[in-house]
Amino acid sequence: MQFFAPCPRGLECVLAEELIKIGAKSIKSANGGVHFKGSWQTCYQANLESRIASRILWQIAQKPYRDEQDIYNTAYAFAWHEWFLPELTIRVNLAAIKCPLRSLDFVTLKIKDAVCDKFRKTTGKRPSISTIQPDIRIHGFLDAQEFTLYLDTSGDALFKRGNRKTAGDAPLRENLAAGILRLTGWQPETPLLDPMCGSGTFLLEAAQIALNIPPGSQRHFAFEKFKQFDQTLWNKLKNKVLSGQLSVSLQSIYGSDLYGYALTDARTNLEAAGLLDAVHLKQANILEISAPEPQGVLVTNPPYGVRIGDTESLIELYPKLGDVLKNKFSGWHAYIFTTDPALPKTIRLKASKRTPLFNGALECRLLEYKLIAGSMRKTRNDTSTK
Numbered sequence: 001m002q003f004f005a006p007c008p009r010g011l012e013c014v015l016a017e018e019l020i021k022i023g024a025k026s027i028k029s030a031n032g033g034v035h036f037k038g039s040w041q042t043c044y045q046a047n048l049e050s051r052i053a054s055r056i057l058w059q060i061a062q063k064p065y066r067d068e069q070d071i072y073n074t075a076y077a078f079a080w081h082e083w084f085l086p087e088l089t090i091r092v093n094l095a096a097i098k099c100p101l102r103s104l105d106f107v108t109l110k111i112k113d114a115v116c117d118k119f120r121k122t123t124g125k126r127p128s129i130s131t132i133q134p135d136i137r138i139h140g141f142l143d144a145q146e147f148t149l150y151l152d153t154s155g156d157a158l159f160k161r162g163n164r165k166t167a168g169d170a171p172l173r174e175n176l177a178a179g180i181l182r183l184t185g186w187q188p189e190t191p192l193l194d195p196m197c198g199s200g201t202f203l204l205e206a207a208q209i210a211l212n213i214p215p216g217s218q219r220h221f222a223f224e225k226f227k228q229f230d231q232t233l234w235n236k237l238k239n240k241v242l243s244g245q246l247s248v249s250l251q252s253i254y255g256s257d258l259y260g261y262a263l264t265d266a267r268t269n270l271e272a273a274g275l276l277d278a279v280h281l282k283q284a285n286i287l288e289i290s291a292p293e294p295q296g297v298l299v300t301n302p303p304y305g306v307r308i309g310d311t312e313s314l315i316e317l318y319p320k321l322g323d324v325l326k327n328k329f330s331g332w333h334a335y336i337f338t339t340d341p342a343l344p345k346t347i348r349l350k351a352s353k354r355t356p357l358f359n360g361a362l363e364c365r366l367l368e369y370k371l372i373a374g375s376m377r378k379t380r381n382d383t384s385t386k
């Protein structure tokens with residue numbers, strides 16, 4: 001079977017590594033996701049264990065098209081009733097790049113009609129539509145020549161781990177946070193600090209990685225509603241990964257934030273995931289903290305101009321942040337995830353790496369600073385930050 005796993009743009013290579021680990025075959029990275037081949041077992045495991053994929057889509061068709069009728073015919077050709085019951089609700093999503101057709105809404109309607117018409121013909125009943133909480137999601141993708149049709153095996157997006165209770169001001173998506181952790185190269189034996197932790201997304205993901213907790217263990221998936229769902233195989237896979245889970249104990253994972261309400265959010269989320277006892281949390285200003293251990297990985301997502309914070313105060317904060325990193329974190333590797341172009345210019349440290357990433361539609365950078373005492377300050381003429 002052929003699958004496509006979409007992910008935040010910039011994380012394709014780390015997602016591909018994850019999929020290789022769970023036994024996926026014929027891996028091919030694309031812009032915004034990874035194509036792979038595998039069995040139902042691969043699909044169940046990818047849903048249960050991938051920390052970086054947004055969904056696992058089963059590709060059921062890929063055909064050239066000229067007009068809406070071709071798309072209808074492709075969708076009508078399938079025995080949909082062999083995959084799910086007409087009593088379930090459906091939703092059709094459509095995305096397109098360089099598609100010459102005039103209305104994507106009309107194409108969406110044609111796909112929905114094809115599925116419902118085929119159901120009515122084969123069973124006398126048709127599924128109803130639910131745009132908010134559908135049982136089954138069907139995804140179509142159109143490029144200039146080809147129409148690809150997918151059945152979504154995940155249901156709710158995989159970044160919904162089923163344990164976030166409160167979102168905070170500008171939370172990161174869980175799979176973006178997990179992907180950033182992977183890009184930093186952080187390993188659980190190394191101390192980790194998020195000194196602007198907000199609702200605690202990095203801390204939650206890091207604690208789950210450190211304790212081997214599969215990201216999908218607290219939620220359900222759309223494939224559980226498919227007719228060919230193999231409950232025995234699913235139980236076996238789930239029990240196997242759950243048996244590798246470590247019991248919760250305090251890790252070298254540290255989080256702090258300036259505001260009490262942000263820490264309340266982080267605490268609520270960690271508690272809901274049963275991970276409050278795994279993480280050190282305290283209220284502190286990043287400008288006044290010291291490194292909790294001699295070496296480690298600092299990863300954070302400071303406030304930025306677009307959604308929260310005010311540009312002028314940020315322009316004051318960023319150089320001070322640079323001073324703190326330089327003066328108090330020598331021996332650490334710091335990773336700053338930001339969408340704010342002012343940050344790399346005003347922090348006055350020289351990044352050893354800049355990785356472009358996308359947070360939804362926002363273009364961001366993951367900036368790496370390897371902090372070695374005395375060697376980090378940019379000279380006045382150094383213009384190497386972009």
Ligand SMILES: C[S@@+](CC[C@H](N)C(=O)[O-])C[C@H]1O[C@@H](n2cnc3c(N)ncnc32)[C@H](O)[C@@H]1O
Pocket residue numbers: 167168169170171172195196197198199200201202256257258259262284285286287301302303304
């Ligand atoms: C973009 S949010 C971080 C969101 C977080 N990654 C999450 O997923 O919820 C930035 C955070 O920085 C915190 N912050 C702002 N100024 C700070 C300071 N001087 N010291 C520590 N935290 C600060 C804010 O309270 C906010 O929670």
